[in-house]
Amino acid sequence: xxxxxxxxxxxxxxxxxxxxxxxxxxxxxxxxxxxxxxxxxxxxxxxxxxxxxxxxxxxxxxxxxxxxxxxxxxxxxxxxxxxxxxxxxxxxxxxxxxxxxxxxxxxxxxxxxxxxxxxxxxxxxxxxxxxxxxxxxxxxxxxxxxxxxxxxxxxxxxxxxxxxxxxxxxxxxxxxxxxxxxxxxxxxxxxxxxxxxxxxxxxxxxxxxxxxxxxxxxxxxxxxxxxxxxxxxxxxxxxxxxxxxxxxxxxxxxxxxxxxxxxxxxxxxxxxxxxxxxxxxxxxxxxxxxxxxxxxxxxxxxxxxxxxxxxxxxxxxxxxxxxxxxxxxxxxxxxxxxxxxxxxxxxxxxxxxxxxxxxxxxxxxxxxxxxxxxxxxxx
Amino acid sequence: xxxxxxxxxxxxxxxxxxxxxxxxxxxxxxxxxxxxxxxxxxxxxxxxxxxxxxxxxxxxxxxxxxxxxxxxxxxxxxxxxxxxxxxxxxxxxxxxxxxxxxxxxxxxxxxxxxxxxxxxxxxxxxxxxxxxxxxxxxxxxxxxxxxxxxxxxxxxxxxxxxxxxxxxxxxxxxxxxxxxxxxxxxxxxxxxxxxxxxxxxxxxxxxxxxxxxxxxxxxxxxxxxxxxxxxxxxxxxxxxxxxxxxxxxxxxxxxxxxxxxxxxxxxxxxxxxxxxxxxxxxxxxxxxxxxxxxxxxxxxxxxxxxxxxxxxxxxxxxxxxxxxxxxxxxxxxxxxxxxxxxxxxxxxxxx
Numbered sequence: 001x002x003x004x005x006x007x008x009x010x011x012x013x014x015x016x017x018x019x020x021x022x023x024x025x026x027x028x029x030x031x032x033x034x035x036x037x038x039x040x041x042x043x044x045x046x047x048x049x050x051x052x053x054x055x056x057x058x059x060x061x062x063x064x065x066x067x068x069x070x071x072x073x074x075x076x077x078x079x080x081x082x083x084x085x086x087x088x089x090x091x092x093x094x095x096x097x098x099x100x101x102x103x104x105x106x107x108x109x110x111x112x113x114x115x116x117x118x119x120x121x122x123x124x125x126x127x128x129x130x131x132x133x134x135x136x137x138x139x140x141x142x143x144x145x146x147x148x149x150x151x152x153x154x155x156x157x158x159x160x161x162x163x164x165x166x167x168x169x170x171x172x173x174x175x176x177x178x179x180x181x182x183x184x185x186x187x188x189x190x191x192x193x194x195x196x197x198x199x200x201x202x203x204x205x206x207x208x209x210x211x212x213x214x215x216x217x218x219x220x221x222x223x224x225x226x227x228x229x230x231x232x233x234x235x236x237x238x239x240x241x242x243x244x245x246x247x248x249x250x251x252x253x254x255x256x257x258x259x260x261x262x263x264x265x266x267x268x269x270x271x272x273x274x275x276x277x278x279x280x281x282x283x284x285x286x287x288x289x290x291x292x293x294x295x296x297x298x299x300x301x302x303x304x305x306x307x308x309x310x311x312x313x314x315x316x317x318x319x320x321x322x323x324x325x326x327x328x329x330x331x332x333x334x335x336x337x338x339x340x341x342x343x344x345x346x347x348x349x350x351x352x353x354x355x356x357x358x359x360x361x362x363x364x365x366x367x368x369x370x371x372x373x374x375x376x377x378x379x
Numbered sequence: 380x381x382x383x384x385x386x387x388x389x390x391x392x393x394x395x396x397x398x399x400x401x402x403x404x405x406x407x408x409x410x411x412x413x414x415x416x417x418x419x420x421x422x423x424x425x426x427x428x429x430x431x432x433x434x435x436x437x438x439x440x441x442x443x444x445x446x447x448x449x450x451x452x453x454x455x456x457x458x459x460x461x462x463x464x465x466x467x468x469x470x471x472x473x474x475x476x477x478x479x480x481x482x483x484x485x486x487x488x489x490x491x492x493x494x495x496x497x498x499x500x501x502x503x504x505x506x507x508x509x510x511x512x513x514x515x516x517x518x519x520x521x522x523x524x525x526x527x528x529x530x531x532x533x534x535x536x537x538x539x540x541x542x543x544x545x546x547x548x549x550x551x552x553x554x555x556x557x558x559x560x561x562x563x564x565x566x567x568x569x570x571x572x573x574x575x576x577x578x579x580x581x582x583x584x585x586x587x588x589x590x591x592x593x594x595x596x597x598x599x600x601x602x603x604x605x606x607x608x609x610x611x612x613x614x615x616x617x618x619x620x621x622x623x624x625x626x627x628x629x630x631x632x633x634x635x636x637x638x639x640x641x642x643x644x645x646x647x648x649x650x651x652x653x654x655x656x657x658x659x660x661x662x663x664x665x666x667x668x669x670x671x672x673x674x675x676x677x678x679x680x681x682x683x684x685x686x687x688x689x690x691x692x693x694x695x696x697x698x699x700x701x702x703x704x705x706x707x708x709x710x711x712x713x714x715x716x717x718x719x720x721x722x723x724x725x726x727x728x729x730x
Contacts, residue, residue: 031579100393103386104397104400118702126694126697134688134689137590320567323666344579350564352573354564358562359563369399
């Protein structure tokens with residue numbers, strides 16, 4: 001029996017090995033016939049194409065392919081990170097709205113989830129992009145829903161804080177506040193364990209985290225000057241401008257993923273047994289602490305794993321950027337492949353990047369799951 | 380009255396939410412109805428009436444291009460063939476949805492149905508002129524991609540799921556590698572791979588067309604996701620069932636086919652349907668590698684200068700079509716889940 005199993009496996013491995021060898025030899029032959037040099041040497045060559053947006057890293061057509069791909073990577077991370085934050089907030093709100101006692105609100109949230117989940121993300125992206133580029137007016141007649149915010153077919157322009165030296169110090173103060181809050185929470189937990197005296201660590205921590213930067217801000221004379229977008233020629237200068245591509249992609253990813261997150265949040269809250277509420281109340285815990293100490297930890301155990309996979313989905317879905325022309329990693333790798341013919345290397349880069357992200361997040365996830373798993377529970 | 384008070388005005392917050400929603404509806408609904416229905420242009424040979432001052436939605440675009448959106452560039456006078464093929468597809472879907480047809484003969488019906496569809500679409504026999512598959516398109520192509528993709532990916536996914544749970548290390552490693560690698564990368568990278576790398580893999584002189592290449596990528600992709608769902612079903616089979624089969628002395632394949640899989644797949648049906656929905660939506664990605672599916676034909680219809688600038692109407696229509704299919708599937712899966720749950724508790728009570 002064991003010998004047969006070993007033989008079957010050997011045969012399977014041999015077959016897979018043969019197929020791989022056959023494909024590889026064909027590929028080598030084809031590359032030679034088409035005079036395409038393999039390897040990543042092309043990355044150092046001049047890219048020769050412009051990229052619509054390259055925040056954080058200056059880029060011009062004279063730069064190398066490697067730099068272009070790094071710009072793409074930054075763009076992918078930019079839209080994915082902002083999208084994750086917005087989708088989490090919106091998704092949580094919609095998920096809680098579905099559980100609301102208000103019939104209208106619950107139905108509205110349910111309708112949103114049904115509609116958005118059953119329409120492909122790509123259609124939503126095309127739709128949003130069409131709304132922005134076809135239906136919004138030109139920059140000269142831009143919609144102005146809030147002072148300083150302009151919606152036009154060139155994108156969304158909005159004011160940002162003018163840079164000031166105090167802002168860097170505020171970031172430092174914020175970090176300091178977080179560190180102090182962590183220390184405080186530790187001390188409070190030890191004191192409660194030793195003496196049974198509770199300490200409002202959450203409120204005090206929040207005060208530290210928010211208060212420290214606020215003190216710096218006020219000490220610096222509250223620098224609140226805004227850089228406002230102004231119309232110059234055919235476009236806006238000053239402030240911050242989201243390109244139509246970025247706005248459509250971010251909006252699409254946020255709205256789409258929020259619908260899935262809403263379902264996860266709802267399921268997580270509903271998964272907590274009613275008896276848990278009742279038990280906590282009968283112990284005399286007030287409502288807030290019931291939520292924080294009893295309900296939330298149990299709901300999170302259900303929510304976090306699928307939530308992470310939604311974050312991964314959002315990151316992978318950001319590759320649809322190529323369809324509306326936002327210069328993310330896939331779209332720049334695609335341009336590179338078309339220009340150089342280095343298809344294998346281009347796809348290898350895309351896959352390596354996404355695999356690294358996926359595998360490291362799922363590794364982190366497994367570690368987290370092991371940490372929060374019920375002690376003594378069977379896997 | 381009591382219902383209103385409890386469900387809409389239960390508390391201050393609730394009252395505020397109700398009033399806010401009503402206000403928003405008052406602000407948004409009348410202009411939308413006016414745009415989408417009252418002032419809409421339903422039929423027009425060209426877009427001039429749509430561009431008139433005060434005109435609403437330009438549904439004339441859809442009316443004018445409906446053949447193109449349904450069948451793509453399939454020869455016009457042969458359109459009854461993809462039409463008939465769609466009917467065959469719907470007959471197959473309906474039969475598969477009814478539990479009374481869940482028996483081995485259904486697999487045979489699928490084989491026969493898919494062969495008939497191939498015959499109708501390609502032709503070349505029985506006096507039907509041959510139509511190369513470069514000319515297949517529109518909604519028909521979306522349905523074909525989704526149906527053929529699932530039909531091939533599903534059996535593969537069962538093998539992958541079994542492979543992942545076997546004790547044979549080499550088989551397990553290969554199954555895990557397939558599943559994890561595919562699930563770690565976006566579908567679009569697999570489609571790029573199929574469209575630009577697959578030709579390099581093949582010996583000189585051999586080429587497979589774009590549709591088939593995309594279909595291979597979709598199958599590889601769907602198989603990995605379906606395999607995880609099937610694995611969930613396999614895990615739900617009580618261990619005693621496997622032990623009982625072992626005690627009867629059933630060899631591996633008979634144990635798997637007769638005892639484990641029927642129970643595992645039954646549990647897995649609702650999540651499987653959800654994966655089908657995701658896959659149906661994902662077929663829209665072939666627009667990026669230039670395959671002529673529903674979304675591409677709508678995009679192409681907009682390229683024509685006469686109809687350009689009506690993207691909102693066109694994509695709303697696309698969204699509606701996808702929604703109808705996906706919503707039907709998701710309702711079906713919910714009903715089925717309830718029904719299976721009921722029959723399970725019923726069986727338990729019966730014992």
